[in-house]
Structure formats: structure tokens, C-alpha cells
Amino acid sequence: MDSMRAVTISDFGAEPELVELPMPEPGPDEVLVRVEAAAVNPFDWKVVDGALKDFVPHQFPLVLGNDAAGVVERVGADVVRFRPGDRVCGQFMSVRHGRGACAEYAVISGKSYAVVLPADLPFDIAAALPTAGMSAYNAIDAACGADDRTILINGATGGVGQFAVQFAARRGLRVIATAGPDMADYLGELGATELVDRALGDTVDQVRAAHPEGLDAVLDLVSGPADALRVARLLDTGGTLVSTVGGLDKDALAAMGVLGVNFQNKSSNELLTTLVAMAAAGMLKVRIDAAIPLSEVAARASKLRTARSRGKTVILPG
Numbered sequence: 001m002d003s004m005r006a007v008t009i010s011d012f013g014a015e016p017e018l019v020e021l022p023m024p025e026p027g028p029d030e031v032l033v034r035v036e037a038a039a040v041n042p043f044d045w046k047v048v049d050g051a052l053k054d055f056v057p058h059q060f061p062l063v064l065g066n067d068a069a070g071v072v073e074r075v076g077a078d079v080v081r082f083r084p085g086d087r088v089c090g091q092f093m094s095v096r097h098g099r100g101a102c103a104e105y106a107v108i109s110g111k112s113y114a115v116v117l118p119a120d121l122p123f124d125i126a127a128a129l130p131t132a133g134m135s136a137y138n139a140i141d142a143a144c145g146a147d148d149r150t151i152l153i154n155g156a157t158g159g160v161g162q163f164a165v166q167f168a169a170r171r172g173l174r175v176i177a178t179a180g181p182d183m184a185d186y187l188g189e190l191g192a193t194e195l196v197d198r199a200l201g202d203t204v205d206q207v208r209a210a211h212p213e214g215l216d217a218v219l220d221l222v223s224g225p226a227d228a229l230r231v232a233r234l235l236d237t238g239g240t241l242v243s244t245v246g247g248l249d250k251d252a253l254a255a256m257g258v259l260g261v262n263f264q265n266k267s268s269n270e271l272l273t274t275l276v277a278m279a280a281a282g283m284l285k286v287r288i289d290a291a292i293p294l295s296e297v298a299a300r301a302s303k304l305r306t307a308r309s310r311g312k313t314v315i316l317p318g
Contacts (some may be wrong), residue, residue, distance in 0.1 A: 006103035007297045008061035009120060016064055017297040024099075024107040028076040031108050037127035038101040038315040039067040040094025041159070045305050047095060058095045064068065064297075065101030065315070066093040067128035069117065078125035079110040085291060089126035089266060101127075102297055102315055113267040121280045128159065128286050128312035133275040135244065135265045140171065142261050143217040143242040148154030149175040152234065155221030156192065157183045158309040160244065162287060164219055165190045165240075176215070180205050183310060192283060207234050215239060225249070232258045287311030293318035 010017070026032040044064055049142045052058070069089035072082050078215070082088065091113045092101040099107060100189050108114055117126050125208055141159070144151060151168050156177035168175045169191025177192035184195045196206050214236030223231050225247030232241050237257035241248065245260045253260035278284035289311035292300060304313060 004104040005294060006063045006100075006263065007065070007169055007294065007301075008063050008098075008100075009098055010061055012053060012058075013048065014272075015047070016298045016301040018295060019061065020069060021061070021063075021103070023157075026074055026076045026079075028078040029110045030076045031072055031079055031082050031110060031112075031114075032074045033068070033070040033092070033106050033108060034073050035068050035070040035092075035101060035106055036123035036317065037069050038065045038092075039130075039132075040304055040313040040315065041129040041132060046094070051097040051159065051268070052095060056096055059098035060096045062095060062188050063093075063100035063103050063106070065103075066091050067127055067130045067132075068101035068106060068166075069123040070094045070106070073105070075250050076110065080109055082114075082116070087119065087121075087123070087126075088114050089117055089123075089130060090272065093132050102294065103315065106296070107174045108289060113269055113272060115269055115273045115276055117276060118280045124288055124291065124314045124316065125279055125286045126276065127314055128288065129267070129275050129279060129284075130267070130272055132159035132312065133163050133284070134267050134271050136160045136265075137271060138265055139219050139242055139244060139263050140164055140167045140173075142263060143219050143240050144168070144173055149216035150176065150211070151217040151219060152176045152178075153192075153219045153221070154178050154203065154231065155222060156187055157311075158221065159312045161221050162190060163284070164221075165192050166284060168219075169193075173217075173301055176211075186287070188279065204230055204234060216243075218242070220245065228260075229253070232256055232260070234243060267294055287316070291316050 006021050031285040058251045092106045150233040175192045177187045178196045217240045240259045242261040244263045248260040250260040290313045
């Protein structure tokens with residue numbers, strides 16, 4: 001095979017396209033992976049919009065997608081972590097090289113955040129883990145430093161939110177989760193002890209009425225900076241507000257007695273190995289909301305960008 005299909009953009013803000021690209025060749029410290037599943041993350045669309053353009057050079061055409069799982073086809077002479085035939089998952093995107101996960105094949109560095117999978121973990125589940133799983137784990141860690149605390153997870157129905165509910169519950173936290181009525185039972189299965197039904201009214205008003213004493217922590221996956229102060233008023237003095245959206249005014253929050261954290265994820269192979277082991281053992285549930293063939297991703301890009309997630313969307317060969 002001299003070429004492969006991939007979903008790319010030609011510049012910042014460009015519409016994704018399904019194109020034919022030359023088959024990539026791994027360098028001495030690189031690995032060629034046959035992609036069996038990729039996963040869609042909000043971060044992918046931020047890259048399209050140029051969120052990283054002031055920090056790192058980009059090569060175009062740029063293959064979209066950060067997370068994937070597949071089988072190692074070839075390894076460079078200097079690679080020691082992987083062998084041909086290994087089942088792997090990880091974060092595949094390198095914008096400076098124009099590389100990403102939404103392709104039939106991907107080349108990753110031997111130093112990429114990627115790990116070998118157990119034989120019984122399906123590729124779609126593995127592809128859904130890296131960015132959302134590590135973000136959720138680290139965000140819960142940033143929000144809570146002790147047990148017997150109460151945390152609100154605002155935006156619990158998405159991929160990160162569902163993982164966060166599970167990690168918080170495993171730490172012994174009392175978890176309040178926002179959700180629509182269609183997801184209430186499932187979030188309860190994941191460990192949420194209290195549900196806030198968005199269909200019944202304003203989330204902040206509902207939580208304040210149920211918890212006038214104040215919460216210990218909030219992990220906010222959805223609110224913009226304009227709503228942050230209002231959400232922060234749900235916290236007791238000394239509470240922590242962690243935002244994955246960013247833009248928190250930490251000084252204003254400090255004046256309210258609240259610690260504000262503009263969350264930035266830190267990936268590691270150690271953490272990814274832990275998540276893979278948990279998923280393989282049935283200790284971490286992964287809900288696949290939709291599976292889309294690679295050939296349809298570009299045509300459905302606008303809907304994928306704006307869809308309200310009920311889990312993870314994965315991209316499969318085809």
C-alpha cells in the first residue's frame with residue numbers, strides 16, 4: 001500500500017477533508033501503527049481553531065485526532081518500548097509533524113504517551129481512554145485532596161464527566177452530577193449519589209437549595225468565565241473550583257475564599273497504564289455513544305463538533 005486515507009485540515013479553521021496521503025514511514029525513534037479505532041475529543045476542534053498556533057509550529061495538511069488504538073506494524077531501529085504486533089493505545093497527535101489519529105495508519109514517536117494493551121481490551125474502549133480518562137483523573141485530583149467531601153461535577157454526561165464521576169466515587173467522595181433525565185440511572189451506576197436534572201431548572205439554583213451549607217469542590221466542565229463566580233458561590237469557604245474551560249479569575253475567587261484552578265492536563269504513561277488496567281478489569285466503565293466509519297468523519301464534522309455527548313464517539317476503519 002503506497003497511500004492511506006486520512007481526515008485532514010489544510011489550515012486553521014478549514015473544513016476537514018477525507019484525503020489520500022502517502023503511507024508514512026517510521027524514523028529511527030518512531031513507530032508505525034495500523035489504526036483500529038480513534039476517539040473524538042473537544043481538544044480536536046480547539047486544534048482546528050488554532051488554539052496551539054502561538055505555542056508550536058503546525059504542519060499542513062494536518063491529520064486530525066489525538067487519541068487512538070491499533071496494532072504496531074513496524075518500529076524504528078532505536079525503539080525499545082514496542083514491537084511489531086503489539087496492541088497499543090495513546091495520544092497520537094503531533095501538530096509540528098502534521099500527524100494525528102484519524103487515519104488508516106499513524107506514526108508516533110517512541111516517546112509518545114502510548115502503552116501496550118492487554119489482549120482482551122477492545123480497541124474502541126482503549127481509544128476512548130487517553131485524553132478523557134487522564135484529564136478526568138487529574139482534574140479530580142486537583143479538586144479534592146481528602147475523603148468524605150462533597151463534589152459537584154457540572155457536565156457529567158460527557159466523556160470526561162463520566163470518567164470523573166467514577167474516579168471521584170472511588171475516592172469515597174459524595175458525588176453530585178448534573179445530567180438530563182435520560183442519563184440519571186447510568187450516572188448512578190457510575191457512582192453519583194445525587195443527580196441534578198437540568199430539565200427541572202437552573203443547575204446553580206437547584207444545588208444551592210439542596211446544599212445551603214456549601215460544597216467542598218466543584219469540577220466544572222461546561223461553564224465559561226462569565227458564569228464561574230456564580231458557580232463558585234455554591235462552595236463553602238476553603239472550597240475548590242476546577243474549570244476545564246479556563247478563564248477563571250483566581251484573585252476574585254480568592255476574595256470569596258475559594259481556590260480557583262484553571263485545569264491543564266498532564267499526561268503520563270504511568271497513568272495511562274493504570275487506566276488501561278482498570279478498564280480491562282471492569283473497574284472503569286467506558287460508554288461508547290457513537291461509532292463512525294473513517295470515510296464519514298469529514299462529512300459529519302460540523303455535527304460532531306456541536307453534538308452534546310453522552311459518552312465517547314469513536315472512529316472505526318471503513
